[in-house]
Amino acid sequence: MGKDNSSRIIGNIESISNTNSLLCxxxxxxxxxxxxxxxxxxxxxxxxxxxxxxxxxxxxxQTLRTRSSSKPDNPRQTxxxxxxxxPPKAGFTLRRxxxxxxxxxxxxxxxxxxxxxxxxxxxxxxRCGKLYCASHCKYAARLNQQANYDAIxxxxxxxxxxxxxxxxxxxDFGLYEDKTDIFMKLRSSNSQDHQLQxxxxxxxxxxxxxxxxxxxxxxxxxxxxxxxxxxEISRLEKSIVPWKDDNMAHSCPLCSKxxxxxxxxxxxxxxxxxxxxxxxxxxxxxxxxxTLANAASDLPLEDLRLDVYPIETxxxxxxxxxxxMFKKRKFLKELHLPLPLLLRKYExxxxxxxxxxxxxxxxxxxxxxxxxxxxxxxxxxIMELTKLRKKLLEAFAxxxxxxxxxxxxxxxxxxxxxxxxxxxxxxxNFIQEKMLPLKSIPDILSSNFSSRNSSPESKTSSELMxxxxxxxxVKQYRTQLMVLKEQLFLVQEMADTATKQRKFDEASTLNNxxxxxxxQIDDLTMKLGEQxxx
Amino acid sequence: xxxxxxxxxxxxxxxxxxIVHRFVKDSFDEFRESTIGAAFxxxxxxxxxxxxxxxxxxxxxxxxxxxxxxxAPMYYRNxxxxxxxxxxxxxxxxxxxxSWVDELKNKVGDQDLVICLVGxxxxxxxxxxxxxVVDTEDAQRYASEQGxxxxxxxxxxxAGVTDIFQTIGEKxxxxxxxxxxxxxxxxxxxxxxxxxxxxxxSTSCCS
Numbered sequence: 001m002g003k004d005n006s007s008r009i010i011g012n013i014e015s016i017s018n019t020n021s022l023l024c025x026x027x028x029x030x031x032x033x034x035x036x037x038x039x040x041x042x043x044x045x046x047x048x049x050x051x052x053x054x055x056x057x058x059x060x061x062q063t064l065r066t067r068s069s070s071k072p073d074n075p076r077q078t079x080x081x082x083x084x085x086x087p088p089k090a091g092f093t094l095r096r097x098x099x100x101x102x103x104x105x106x107x108x109x110x111x112x113x114x115x116x117x118x119x120x121x122x123x124x125x126x127r128c129g130k131l132y133c134a135s136h137c138k139y140a141a142r143l144n145q146q147a148n149y150d151a152i153x154x155x156x157x158x159x160x161x162x163x164x165x166x167x168x169x170x171x172d173f174g175l176y177e178d179k180t181d182i183f184m185k186l187r188s189s190n191s192q193d194h195q196l197q198x199x200x201x202x203x204x205x206x207x208x209x210x211x212x213x214x215x216x217x218x219x220x221x222x223x224x225x226x227x228x229x230x231x232e233i234s235r236l237e238k239s240i241v242p243w244k245d246d247n248m249a250h251s252c253p254l255c256s257k258x259x260x261x262x263x264x265x266x267x268x269x270x271x272x273x274x275x276x277x278x279x280x281x282x283x284x285x286x287x288x289x290x291t292l293a294n295a296a297s298d299l300p301l302e303d304l305r306l307d308v309y310p311i312e313t314x315x316x317x318x319x320x321x322x323x324x325m326f327k328k329r330k331f332l333k334e335l336h337l338p339l340p341l342l343l344r345k346y347e348x349x350x351x352x353x354x355x356x357x358x359x360x361x362x363x364x365x366x367x368x369x370x371x372x373x374x375x376x377x378x379x380x381x382i383m384e385l386t387k388l389r390k391k392l393l394e395a396f397a398x399x400x401x402x403x404x405x406x407x408x409x410x411x412x413x414x415x416x417x418x419x420x421x422x423x424x425x426x427x428x429n430f431i432q433e434k435m436l437p438l439k440s441i442p443d444i445l446s447s448n449f450s451s452r453n454s455s456p457e458s459k460t461s462s463e464l465m466x467x468x469x470x471x472x473x474v475k476q477y478r479t480q481l482m483v484l485k486e487q488l489f490l491v492q493e494m495a496d497t498a499t500k501q502r503k504f505d506e507a508s509t510l511n512n513x514x515x516x517x518x519x520q521i522d523d524l525t526m527k528l529g530e531q532x533x534x
Numbered sequence: 535x536x537x538x539x540x541x542x543x544x545x546x547x548x549x550x551x552x553i554v555h556r557f558v559k560d561s562f563d564e565f566r567e568s569t570i571g572a573a574f575x576x577x578x579x580x581x582x583x584x585x586x587x588x589x590x591x592x593x594x595x596x597x598x599x600x601x602x603x604x605x606a607p608m609y610y611r612n613x614x615x616x617x618x619x620x621x622x623x624x625x626x627x628x629x630x631x632x633s634w635v636d637e638l639k640n641k642v643g644d645q646d647l648v649i650c651l652v653g654x655x656x657x658x659x660x661x662x663x664x665x666x667v668v669d670t671e672d673a674q675r676y677a678s679e680q681g682x683x684x685x686x687x688x689x690x691x692x693a694g695v696t697d698i699f700q701t702i703g704e705k706x707x708x709x710x711x712x713x714x715x716x717x718x719x720x721x722x723x724x725x726x727x728x729x730x731x732x733x734x735x736s737t738s739c740c741s
Contacts, residue, residue: 104564105547118566480604487571487605488665505537506576509592513574516608 025174092155097145098129109133110160124159139164182452198324201270204240205325206299208269208315209289211236211301216311233313241272248272254319255281268318270325275318285322286314295326342409342416345421356395356434363388364437392438396431403427474528481524488517535578536589538706541609543628543638544619546598549654552618552689554595557699562690569597572605581703589703591615604631610638613646615702622653622668622686646713650698650703651677656688657696 002495022031026045031037100107107116110130116122121134127147140163142154149167164170215232219225237243246265252275259265265274266284289311293301298381316458317325339347366385370378407424411417542550551569555561558577573595581587594609596602610616616638620631631651638649653673659666670686677684683701687694 106567115565115568119565168733453689479601483571483602483604487602490571491574504577506592509576510574513608522606 020254023175025171028175088235092145094126094143094145094155094157099124100129100131102131107131109136110162111136123158125160125163127159127163130160132160136160141167153430177503196322201321201325202296202299204270205292205296206301207240208237211240212313212315213291213311216313229313238271241269243267243272244274246274252276252278252281252283254283257281266316268321269315270317270321273318277316282319284316284318286316287322289313289315292317292326295329298329340416342406342411342419345402345406345409346419349399349406349423349427352395352399352402353430356399358393359388359392359395360434360437361391367437389438395437396435399427400431477524477528481521481528484517484521484524488514488521492515536587536707536710537627538589538591538614538703539594539612540591540615540617540702540728541594541613542596542619543606543610543631543634544598544617545621545624546600547709548598548619548621548624548627549689550598550617550619553596553617553687553695553698554593556689556692557594558593558697560692562692564690568599569595570635571602572596572609573612577699579699579703581707583704584707587707588729589707591699591703603671603735607641610642613642613647614706615650617650617652617698617702618682619652619654620668620673621655622673623655623658623665625667626670628653628673632676639680646709648683648702648709650683650685650702652684652698653690656686657690657692660688 022034022037023029024031024037024040024045026041029040031040049303056307102116102122105115107122107134108114109116109122111132112127112135114120114133116131123132123134123137124130125132125137126143127149129147137160139159140156141159142151143157143159143165144150144154151167151169156442204207208414212233215229215236219228219232222228242374244267249259249265252263253273253279254275257263257276257278259274259276263276263278266277267273268275268284277284291313338344363385366381366388370381370385373381388419402474403424406420411420491510491513495507495514498507498510538716543553544550546568546676551566551573552562554575555563555566558575575593575595576590577593578588578590581589594613596606596609616634618634618638620627635649635651638647653668653670661698673686674684676682683698684699685694685698689699708732731732
């Protein structure tokens with residue numbers, strides 16, 4: 001059955017791809033194959049850049065000529081391209097008044113904000129006139145002489161990404177085709193098959209179980225009850241499920257082992273197929289029907305308890321039927337069971353982390369806005385920042401507490417111990433990663449605080465740090481240290497090159513400077529103490 | 535040969551590095567990257583008015599960006615001369631130059647420090663006189679008030695660049711000579727010239 005399905009799917013896909021022709025992503029003209037589309041794209045939407053429309057036209061025509069001459073036996077290929085090309089326009093001059101002038105050392109690329117140099121190159125977007133470096137003006141749009149979009153009569157001109165995307169009819173993702181419906185259809189037909197199979201198995205299961213119960217009721221009290229019952233049951237089973245012919249089966253369909261004297265053939269009582277009873281692969285098992293009935297308690301089964309003792313008949317099922325019948329049921333049942341303590345704790349841990357993650361972005365936004373308006377911060381922002389910070393700190397405290405609780409739980413199995421370790425690692429990671437923005441806050445808050453309250457008490461409490469440095473001083477020293485280290489590196493390089501070039505007096509000057517810088521660095525590191533870099 | 539330490543100061547992108555490169559390498563780069571930290575270059579010149587005198591400038595070209603401001607004291611300390619550069623098309627850069635002058639006067643005790651105020655980008659104003667924002671007269675007046683040398687230059691065309699270094703060199707040389715004379719007069723000792731004549735000028739090898 002599975003084979004039939006898969007072949008049908010392949011057939012469907014083939015029919016889909018056959019019925020759909022290729023569409024040009026730019027003008028949506030349809031083409032029979034990729035070659036045609038490629039030629040069309042090259043010729044009609046030639047994206048080769050050129051400074052002048054005139055020059056461009058001639059090259060475009062050349063490519064057209066070479067293409068059509070190289071394959072004269074394929075008329076279909078040249079047909080669309082001929083239709084699209086126009087005679088070259090003489091004297092196309094693009095308006096240049098709107099171009100931004102290049103100011104050396106000042107002009108920046110509008111996209112990457114680098115200062116335009118000879119190395120980066122500089123191009124005006126033909127459409128908006130703004131300056132870009134060579135790598136950010138690689139798009140092309142059709143413009144008329146007034147530098148407005150003209151998709152029909154315009155010439156291909158260089159433009160920036162912004163103008164390229166603002167062009168009417170621009171599609172960001174190229175050609176888009178929705179195949180969800182087809183996929184859904186295929187998938188639903190597939191899953192419907194599965195459901196049908198399951199239903200069939202279920203109805204067989206119900207009939208067999210109820211039949212067995214009835215047999216027990218009828219013959220339970222007779223003298224030869226065991227023999228009678230087993231023969232009746234086997235007749236019942238064969239009447240409900242068509243058993244496969246023993247002679248046709250040579251190997252187990254599930255584990256592919258060959259049947260032999262040692263490996264007996266067995267029929268699955270639900271699907272009727274012949275499987276082995278290998279203990280290791282567990283292709284089939286005899287299961288007490290009471291267990292089965294318990295597992296499928298949602299089905300309309302008769303009460304298995306006959307008189308006082310339960311029926312102890314067993315039923316052979318192959319692993320495939322077992323799975324399709326009971327896996328989902330087992331899963332659903334376990335969903336309703338209360339979780340073990342470890343997992344419950346983890347759930348609350350997870351919820352706390354969710355809270356932290358939801359608060360954190362707002363917190364970072366506020367922090368950024370406070371940082372930007374460093375000189376005169378908004379009172380409301382600071383209040384908000386303090387509030388959010390408090391909330392976050394509380395959440396982190398809870399998070400930490402739960403982690404500790406989890407670590408104190410006793411684990412019964414190896415798997416549980418492993419889970420416990422993983423949770424521990426995760427939470428340590430989480431705290432370390434997410435606490436980072438919080439760490440940088442106190443100095444902002446306190447520096448703002450101290451700048452607003454100039455009373456001496458607040459100053460001593462919030463502005464002084466461990467080694468008698470104010471926060472602003474620490475910051476200042478840190479940047480100085482950074483600059484000095486950069487400079488040390490530069491001067492060391494200069495000294496090395498001077499030595500290599502045998503400019504010894506220069507080298508000695510530079511070495512003196514190195515010593516000076518080093519002294520300053522040492523001085524600053526001393527001053528910073530624990531606040532410095534490690 | 536006399537050696538002098540010279541430092542360049544001024545706002546960012548006024549053309550300090552360009553002036554130095556014009557002076558040292560006689561070249562100009564339209565798209566120069568902004569300086570990181572401070573760059574070191576040296577150049578030997580012969581004083582035109584005193585033909586037998588060669589002096590060597592050890593030039594520290596500092597970055598104008600605010601971030602590197604903390605480096606400047608290290609380089610103007612013990613400097614013999616300072617070139618304070620501003621851009622004649624940018625009014626703010628003159629104000630910055632003035633603040634540099636103040637800082638030098640306050641922080642450097644040495645009265646012999648030669649400070650030269652330099653207005654750069656003269657070529658822009660020759661193309662288009664309207665681009666000039668800082669008048670020559672104003673800057674000149676300020677310079678004479680503060681006792682600074684003053685020159686307007688163009689690093690691009692090279693106009694006036696060597697003149698600055700010539701004037702600075704001469705002034706430094708005269709100062710040095712005077713102080714040496716004063717020292718020899720007071721102590722009344724024989725003046726022994728310990729410094730050997732230069733072997734490091736452009737005509738000798740291994741320069």
